[in-house]
Amino acid sequence: xxxxxxxVQRRSExxxxxxxxxxxxxxxxxxxxRQEHKRLFNLHLRLCGDREQAAxxxxxxxxxxxxxxxxxxxxxxxxxxxxxxxxxxxxxxWRRQNRQEPPEELGExxxxxxxxxxxxxxLREQSHLLHEAVAGLPEVYxxxxxxxxxxxxxxxxxxxxxxxxxxTVRWRLHAALxxxxxxxQRVGLEPKGExx
Amino acid sequence: MxxxxxxxxNTPLEDVLANLPEEESPEGLExxxxxxxxxxxxxxxSRLQWEPWRQxxxxxxxxxxxxxxxxxxxxxxxxxxxxxxQRPRAIETEMPVSSVPRYATKYEAAAPxxxxxxxxxxxxxxxxxxxxxxxxxxxAALNAAGVERTxxxxxxxxxxxxxQRRLAQDAASGAGAGGPAALxxxxxxxxxxxxxxxxxQVWIGETxxxxxxxxxxxxxxxxxxxxxxxxAPGGPPTATPRAPSQSYNNFGxxxxxKPWLDQSDTRRKMTGRSIELETxxxxxxYKQATTLIEKxxxxxxxENLSIxxxxxxxxxxxxxxxxxxxxxxxxxxxxxxxxxxxxxxxQDRTEEYQFEGTSIRELGAREEQLAAQYKAxxxxxxxxRLKRQLEAVRQQLAATKDAMRSLHHEVSYAQLSLxxxxxxxxxxxxxxxxxxxxxxxxxxxxxxxxLLVLALIWKRKS
Numbered sequence: 001x002x003x004x005x006x007x008v009q010r011r012s013e014x015x016x017x018x019x020x021x022x023x024x025x026x027x028x029x030x031x032x033x034r035q036e037h038k039r040l041f042n043l044h045l046r047l048c049g050d051r052e053q054a055a056x057x058x059x060x061x062x063x064x065x066x067x068x069x070x071x072x073x074x075x076x077x078x079x080x081x082x083x084x085x086x087x088x089x090x091x092x093x094w095r096r097q098n099r100q101e102p103p104e105e106l107g108e109x110x111x112x113x114x115x116x117x118x119x120x121x122x123l124r125e126q127s128h129l130l131h132e133a134v135a136g137l138p139e140v141y142x143x144x145x146x147x148x149x150x151x152x153x154x155x156x157x158x159x160x161x162x163x164x165x166x167x168t169v170r171w172r173l174h175a176a177l178x179x180x181x182x183x184x185q186r187v188g189l190e191p192k193g194e195x196x
Numbered sequence: 197m198x199x200x201x202x203x204x205x206n207t208p209l210e211d212v213l214a215n216l217p218e219e220e221s222p223e224g225l226e227x228x229x230x231x232x233x234x235x236x237x238x239x240x241x242s243r244l245q246w247e248p249w250r251q252x253x254x255x256x257x258x259x260x261x262x263x264x265x266x267x268x269x270x271x272x273x274x275x276x277x278x279x280x281x282q283r284p285r286a287i288e289t290e291m292p293v294s295s296v297p298r299y300a301t302k303y304e305a306a307a308p309x310x311x312x313x314x315x316x317x318x319x320x321x322x323x324x325x326x327x328x329x330x331x332x333x334x335x336a337a338l339n340a341a342g343v344e345r346t347x348x349x350x351x352x353x354x355x356x357x358x359x360q361r362r363l364a365q366d367a368a369s370g371a372g373a374g375g376p377a378a379l380x381x382x383x384x385x386x387x388x389x390x391x392x393x394x395x396x397q398v399w400i401g402e403t404x405x406x407x408x409x410x411x412x413x414x415x416x417x418x419x420x421x422x423x424x425x426x427x428a429p430g431g432p433p434t435a436t437p438r439a440p441s442q443s444y445n446n447f448g449x450x451x452x453x454k455p456w457l458d459q460s461d462t463r464r465k466m467t468g469r470s471i472e473l474e475t476x477x478x479x480x481x482y483k484q485a486t487t488l489i490e491k492x493x494x495x496x497x498x499e500n501l502s503i504x505x506x507x508x509x510x511x512x513x514x515x516x517x518x519x520x521x522x523x524x525x526x527x528x529x530x531x532x533x534x535x536x537x538x539x540x541x542x543q544d545r546t547e548e549y550q551f552e553g554t555s556i557r558e559l560g561a562r563e564e565q566l567a568a569q570y571k572a573x574x575x576x577x578x579x580x581r582l583k584r585q586l587e588a589v590r591q592q593l594a595a596t597k598d599a600m601r602s603l604h605h606e607v608s609y610a611q612l613s614l615x616x617x618x619x620x621x622x623x624x625x626x627x628x629x630x631x632x633x634x635x636x637x638x639x640x641x642x643x644x645x646x647l648l649v650l651a652l653i654w655k656r657k658s
Binding site for chain 2: 029037038041123
């Protein structure tokens with residue numbers, strides 16, 4: 001270990017990593033990159049569907065987060081804040097792609113998701129179907145699904161990060177699943193009991 | 197993916213979503229991300245430098261907000277403690293206590309003077325009607341309006357040098373045949389015992405009746421709503437005489453006490469004018485008007501000057517001016533400001549005047565006749581009857597003479613009613629509105645501005 005690395009390690013030994021991240025401590029940010037780059041890459045991959053693009057978006061996410069580290073209040077988990085930044089980056093990318101956002105209104109004919117075991121198996125094997133279905137969700141639902149299921153953040157923390165009630169987040173997740181189920185049926189998943 | 201310990205995935209679809217297989221990231225992604233961090237520099241240093249200042253600003257904002265709330269709920273006392281209100285200009289020129297005229301202490305002088313005869317209010321040295329009543333009302337109104345200062349100038353209540361000269365001439369000539377007593381030329385007497393010259397600045401002036409009697413002005417017949425009621429002997433001692441001792445009419449003869457001797461054909465008219473002026477400087481205009489009146493040989497019967505800080509200043513005066521000087525004085529006074537209203541009235545009293553004169557002459561002749569008969573009569577019974585007749589005629593003669601004198605005074609001195617109000621242009625209205633709205637705006641600003649600062653600080657922190 002050379003002198004520079006040792007200095008970085010000493011500096012990163014502070015008691016509060018959130019505070020260090022907030023102050024722009026480079027060692028803390030390097031640690032955050034090491035821990036989170038894979039999950040961020042997978043998040044972007046599931047949202048945009050392209051590996052190279054997901055890598056670029058991951059890089060842009062860290063860049064954006066580091067430049068605006070002072071906007072992190074330090075109260076929530078750094079990962080939650082980082083995924084929020086990632087979703088903003090993803091949204092901006094969507095806008096740059098001139099992709100039309102689907103409407104947020106829920107159709108009355110949307111049924112609750114009741115996949116069969118066979119359908120679940122298909123979804124596990126062909127995850128691109130899920131990615132396409134998630135990409136077809138309105139932004140607010142896509143954001144909720146990505147944070148809750150792809151990033152694994154509890155609804156309470158999402159609510160704190162988004163500035164809404166936990167109940168609102170849960171309602172959004174419920175509506176997102178119904179829409180997602182409808183999208184899955186549109187992208188090729190046959191209704192229950194039938195073959196794809 | 198990790199799941200929070202407090203939340204379980206309930207549906208199979210959720211389970212599938214949460215457990216999608218992760219793909220390996222491209223080679224060197226971590227290094228690319230670190231290099232990306234090198235390209236940007238977080239601007240955290242300035243924020244950390246501002247942190248204590250923000251805390252300080254927040255504390256100051258809270259303090260100011262507390263002061264503002266206190267000011268709002270205490271009716272502006274806090275503001276007045278921080279920014280004491282400027283005293284009006286008139287206060288800077290306040291007269292020294294030694295030069296405060298006696299009448300300035302009229303309200304305080306009420307108790308030591310004792311109750312006046314026929315005066316229902318023991319604290320009022322004047323009669324129930326007339327200027328004292330209005331004076332008390334005015335004082336209360338001024339206090340309610342937050343008047344800082346109201347001044348009636350002492351010089352305006354002293355007889356002018358011209359009047360004094362005439363009075364001295366009257367005194368020298370003796371006015372022996374029932375003539376009026378001369379106005380004492382001595383300086384105003386000292387304050388009555390127990391009277392403290394507190395500088396009360398309101399006085400509604402009226403020549404006291406005993407002074408009028410001494411001057412030959414018949415109080416009982418000097419009709420008008422301002423005539424005071426009867427006073428106790430030696431009644432209100434605190435007024436300076438203002439009316440001249442003798443009426444100088446426009447007919448070339450000094451006939452204040454024997455107007456029935458005048459048998460000319462001159463028309464006798466009772467004249468009155470009411471003028472309303474607007475001027476930016478009420479007090480100055482008021483002084484000029486009183487000077488003009490006194491130079492013309494007139495005198496003030498009632499005056500009221502109110503210099504108000506928060507509302508329009510006003511001055512009212514009523515004066516008697518010799519009819520020969522009246523038109524000239526009115527023309528000069530109306531030039532002192534912007535004329536708002538000028539009304540006038542005139543009433544011909546010639547027939548009444550001549551009738552009273554004829555009656556007096558006839559009664560005089562009758563009196564002389566009866567007196568001669570009485571002197572020539574030797575028998576007791578007729579002599580007693582003649583005596584009764586003579587007394588009745590003399591009483592009738594005296595009453596008629598009194599009425600004649602009163603009538604003569606009314607036609608010799610025209611009445612002027614002058615109202616001076618502070619001019620209210622657009623600038624004055626805006627200034628007044630701003631002055632009235634300023635305290636509320638100040639209180640609200642003391643609350644709103646710190647709230648805004650706190651909101652901005654909180655927003656930046658969050």
